[in-house]
């Protein structure tokens with residue numbers, strides 16, 4: 001079984017080419033692949049499968065050839081992964097599965113169609129405009145913070161830290177507690193502090209994230225989009241450009257009237273062969 005390893009601002013993925021959907025990918029195998037000691041290690045798995053060959057992609061097969069079958073490292077599915085989509089597009093282009101063109105490249109996901117553009121070392125994907133839901137809270141180590149619930153195709157809760165607290169001081173080795181009734185399928189929780197002004201942007205935010213299904217990661221693309229939407233709303237804006245610094249680097253989010261662009265580096269670092277029998281849980 002062939003694999004490629006890649007990452008976007010340190011959010012890392014095992015990429016499995018499976019054009020015809022023949023692979024018996026199970027939650028156990030995904031978790032074994034993502035194990036950082038006994039497997040390859042990763043925050044998630046990206047299976048590269050033709051949209052026509054996957055039940056969750058077939059409805060979009062007329063619009064996109066490829067479906068991003070994204071799994072979290074614990075073996076659960078997610079509707080969308082922003083960094084994953086950027087790395088997925090890098091993979092399609094570098095392996096020649098898709099020929100470069102001047103236009104936007106469509107990719108099918110569980111959250112619908114996304115479109116991508118390659119800009120040198122960066123890959124930008126256009127996703128849905130974030131939608132706000134009711135406010136909620138997250139509790140971490142005895143500290144309860146109010147947050148904004150935001151849907152970016154997958155669920156997020158964005159919590160600003162009080163000025164007296166530093167992001168680096170948060171203990172994210174354990175999941176923040178949230179109201180399970182408000183998030184019946186779980187939620188990704190972002191913690192934020194404001195950053196210094198950055199030229200060419202309307203806001204600058206620093207964030208850390210605890211991801212549903214993957215624990216703390218160095219970056220979360222959809223999380224950055226949620227954070228950017230909250231920053232713009234707090235600034236009284238509907239649209240704008242936001243620099244979002246994550247532990248793994250910088251993402252740039254552009255919220256427009258009807259969509260949201262996520263841009264940043266996307267890198268493939270290795271290709272090799274798996275020994276599936278050694279990975280079977």
Ligand SMILES: N[C@@H](CCC[C@H](N)C(=O)O)C(=O)O
Pocket residue numbers: 011072077078079080081082083084154155188211212213214217219220221222223
């Ligand atoms: N890291 C991703 C988000 C991956 C999915 C998330 N853990 C979920 O379960 O919703 C990103 O870059 O968006």
